[in-house]
Amino acid sequence: MFQIISDGGCDFSKDEAKKxxxxxxxxxxxxxxxxxxxxGVDVSKEDFFKRLMxxxxxxxxxxxxxxxxYIDVYTPHLDAGKDILTLTISSKLSGSHASAxxxxxxxxxxxxxxxxxxxxxLNVSIGQGLILGEIIKMRDAGYSIQKTTKLAKKIxxxxxxxxxxxxxxxxxRGGRIxxxxxxxxxxxxxxxxxxxxxxxxxxxxxxxxxxxxxxxIAKALVAVLKDKTEQISLSIGHILSEEDAxxxxxxxxxxxSMKIESPITEVGVTIGSHxxxxxxxxxxxxxxxxxxxxxxx
Amino acid sequence: MNEWYIVAQVLGVITIGFEFMSYQIKDKxxxxxxxxxxxxxxxxxxxxxxxxxxxxxQLSLIIAATYSTVRNLVFYRTFSKNTAESREMGLIFLLxxxxxxxxxxxxxxxxxxxxxxxxxxxxxxxxLSFVIGQYLPGVHYxxxxxxxxxxxxxxxxxxxxxxxxxxxxxxxxxxIESAKIISVIVFYIRFASNSEESQLQLAxxx
Numbered sequence: 001m002f003q004i005i006s007d008g009g010c011d012f013s014k015d016e017a018k019k020x021x022x023x024x025x026x027x028x029x030x031x032x033x034x035x036x037x038x039x040g041v042d043v044s045k046e047d048f049f050k051r052l053m054x055x056x057x058x059x060x061x062x063x064x065x066x067x068x069x070y071i072d073v074y075t076p077h078l079d080a081g082k083d084i085l086t087l088t089i090s091s092k093l094s095g096s097h098a099s100a101x102x103x104x105x106x107x108x109x110x111x112x113x114x115x116x117x118x119x120x121x122l123n124v125s126i127g128q129g130l131i132l133g134e135i136i137k138m139r140d141a142g143y144s145i146q147k148t149t150k151l152a153k154k155i156x157x158x159x160x161x162x163x164x165x166x167x168x169x170x171x172x173r174g175g176r177i178x179x180x181x182x183x184x185x186x187x188x189x190x191x192x193x194x195x196x197x198x199x200x201x202x203x204x205x206x207x208x209x210x211x212x213x214x215x216x217i218a219k220a221l222v223a224v225l226k227d228k229t230e231q232i233s234l235s236i237g238h239i240l241s242e243e244d245a246x247x248x249x250x251x252x253x254x255x256x257s258m259k260i261e262s263p264i265t266e267v268g269v270t271i272g273s274h275x276x277x278x279x280x281x282x283x284x285x286x287x288x289x290x291x292x293x294x295x296x297x
Numbered sequence: 298m299n300e301w302y303i304v305a306q307v308l309g310v311i312t313i314g315f316e317f318m319s320y321q322i323k324d325k326x327x328x329x330x331x332x333x334x335x336x337x338x339x340x341x342x343x344x345x346x347x348x349x350x351x352x353x354x355q356l357s358l359i360i361a362a363t364y365s366t367v368r369n370l371v372f373y374r375t376f377s378k379n380t381a382e383s384r385e386m387g388l389i390f391l392l393x394x395x396x397x398x399x400x401x402x403x404x405x406x407x408x409x410x411x412x413x414x415x416x417x418x419x420x421x422x423x424x425l426s427f428v429i430g431q432y433l434p435g436v437h438y439x440x441x442x443x444x445x446x447x448x449x450x451x452x453x454x455x456x457x458x459x460x461x462x463x464x465x466x467x468x469x470x471x472x473i474e475s476a477k478i479i480s481v482i483v484f485y486i487r488f489a490s491n492s493e494e495s496q497l498q499l500a501x502x503x
Binding site for chain 1: 379380381382384385388389392433434435497498499500501502503
């Protein structure tokens with residue numbers, strides 16, 4: 001059995017990671033460009049977002065794990081004779097994948113008999129988490145690292161992540177929208193809906209009002225997934241907005257007549273510093289069995 | 298009949314085609330491109346009428362239609378690029394247009410006869426609401442505001458021209474504005490008959 005490692009972009013909780021024997025290499029957060037804190041280790045997600053809300057002038061920076069961070073996590077597993085499959089956040093959003101590549105290159109000579117495979121998820125947060133979930137299922141079903149990699153690369157092309165925001169403020173702070181757009185959008189009560197497309201974040205649409213946004217999203221989910229509920233996994237995430245996430249999960253389950261297996265996830269800092277508190281995210285991906293059947297066919 | 302007048306009718310028919318098509322399109326960028334092309338042919342139509350009747354009679358309409366073409370193409374670029382910068386520029390462009398329209402109205406309105414001044418104000422409000430409606434998210438605002446705009450234009454400008462009791466029966470003008478209204482009606486019939494169709498377009502996983 002191989003070891004699964006992911007960077008913190010997957011937004012797995014400590015309990016989830018432990019339950020599924022996944023090692024998570026955390027991202028760094030800096031509020032002052034001097035001190036770099038490990039997400040989930042030195043600072044919790046909740047503390048991070050509360051600090052973000054309290055200080056309107058604050059725009060914390062996130063930075064990727066270093067190659068040494070990956071080496072530190074890889075080495076004990078390689079010593080134990082395990083192969084490693086690493087899933088990273090989209091390489092278009094972070095240098096985490098590059099750090100993992102450097103670490104793997106450095107360890108190749110030392111562990112020539114071991115396999116280290118790196119997959120760029122081209123996703124983030126709960127999208128990356130869904131892919132990771134499928135990888136876990138394949139590993140637990142006894143699939144080889146090579147077969148898991150092959151199917152995982154197909155799954156990531158069928159993974160979609162969307163996020164609707166409570167405020168334009170954090171996009172403005174991060175320079176993702178201009179000041180005029182933030183002011184006018186705020187006056188009109190617009191909630192942008194962001195999507196991850198080809199590994200990059202872009203704006204899909206805007207909707208007026210939270211209720212309207214949730215209603216439209218539920219309807220849109222039905223439009224694209226109604227015939228595919230047996231073939232997909234769905235996940236819901238939030239930032240300090242658990243009640244909305246629970247309500248949305250219930251709405252989505254009713255609309256799609258399916259049970260959403262993934263637990264509601266607290267979205268982490270990688271996407272959260274741009275989205276801000278009150279954001280609601282949802283993602284779906286094709287289950288590995290669908291792609292396996294496609295291969296056999 | 299002057300041959301330029303016939304050319305103008307042909308250009309008007311092309312405009313109707315594009316205007317009708319544009320209100321069947323949900324995607325903002327494609328909508329602006331289609332209606333922008335429509336506006337371009339609309340401009341050419343006024344140029345052709347100008348060539349037939351004298352350019353000075355059509356100058357204000359040519360300017361208005363050119364303005365409309367440019368606006369639609371700027372918004373097309375805004376939504377097709379879909380970047381923070383393009384959206385910011387599009388919004389600033391929209392705000393500048395609103396300010397220009399209001400300033401122009403303040404300058405022009407005092408010279409308009411009192412009895413028809415309210416119609417001019419109505420026209421301005423209809424035009425402003427349509428331009429803002431075009432930019433707002435979703436499919437509904439633009440369609441509701443274009444119907445109001447088209448009705449007001451029919452009554453005050455193009456065909457009926459009730460402003461001064463001068464009933465110039467411009468068939469092409471009526472058809473162009475009617476095409477917009479009919480297209481919106483057709484859109485909503487299609488929309489209602491396909492209740493599962495979503496306003497928000499998410500990507501299929503496979």
